[in-house]
Amino acid sequence: MDKPAGRPCRNLNDEFRCGIHEVLPQRGFKGCVVFDCFGAGQRITQETFGGRDWRSAPDLAGDMFALLPIVRQLHELMWFLTEALRLDEARRLHPKLRAALDETDALAAGNPAELRGFDVDAYRARVNPLLRRASEMARSRVAGRRADHSGAHLIGRRLRGADLRGASFRGALLIGADLSGADLRRADFTGADLRGADLRGANLEGALFLTASQLRSAVTGADHP
Template sequence: MNSLLQADCSRCFGLCCVALPYAKSADFGFDKDSGIPCRNLQDDFHCGVHKHLRDKGFKGCTVYECFGAGQKVSQNTFSGMDWKTNPELAKEMFDVFPIMQQLQEMIYYLTEAMNLSETKPIHQELKVAISEIENLTLRRASEIKKMNVSKIRIRINELLITTSQLVREEFIHKKYQITGKTSDFIGAKLRRADLRGANLRGALLIAADLNYADLRKSDLIGADLRDADLSGADLRGSIFLTQAQVNSAKGNADTRLPERLTHPNHWQKVKQNKKAFR
């Protein structure tokens, strides 16, 4: 995947640590309002507890992905002028950041779709869409703030749905262990389930048991995998799965991921802990 669609904190002014609000919970150690710098943010815009976020109660930070919006807003939209040295820019910069994040996310998904052999029939449409959204990200901050992102998403989503149908074509009429209209599979027992080609768009798979489940060719866009156990699961060929989703789940060395994604460090710890209790 294009490195420009991945966060580069070294070129960002800590925007996610300031612009975004969060509430004290299992994912965050304290409350923070939008526009207020996180108390862990240092003067150089780096996180003071970055290597220990999970241990310090900030698991939510480890599963956030801006898709390169941070550095694009910092270095392109505002030409390297940071909000601390230029406080008059702060509010506009913080308003632009979440919009840019959504635009970059769309480019991420479109780029993935473009790289799939199954989407050859719509490659030109995907190429045009990528160019159009990229051009939107290069506009002035005042213009970005006025964008109707929801309207843009609707059009892009049509292409992503078509992509999903093309990839899952041989499985469209398959019967699954997960049935019905609901997408709520919180805590579901899906160990060794055959979920090849399943449509899991937006599915709530929080704490689901997916040990050794076969998820090849499944559509996982927007699926909530927090604390889902993917140990031994096969996700090769699954589409629209992000590193942030993988980071939020549990897994082990036997978990098979798409080539563009990597095993999080905390998965290794889980494996070591399991060995310790044998």
């Protein structure tokens, strides 16, 4: 289905819910299945615009749609920071991580004018080194060589059964990669593209920054017997 940006999906029902949510994969909407706004949509509606919506107040539509990508990125950062705070190995960084989490939450609570003028890319660039450090501290407990595949193009790569403990896949393209049976304990998946990657039988215990939407985009034993 094709539609211009900012135009409501024709499958959106009167309660602002997806009318075909239960059959999205069968209807070909794979992108919708793996999308996660990290609660940004709810915050924009309930907090930024005080419970108003673009149907009852159409003049708000432009602002609400424009702010979603900004608030979504801030909420995604909050998720990463919260995950980092769960890492015992990064305990020394916890005060800085908590401060960054509080700051990010406060920024996401800004008014529409403040959010419109906010340089979210520059802010992410300031917070990301802290998250990288937390990842390094957590992965340093893994003995031996830790592969660095940050930003790597691993589309369709055969890595079946590989020992990838503590590896970094930050921003890596793993589309269609075969990671079945691989040991991925304490591997960092920040921003990795796992669409169609085969994770059946892989050991993901303690994997870092692996989101639910990344798992939904991959091939797993749960949905591919």
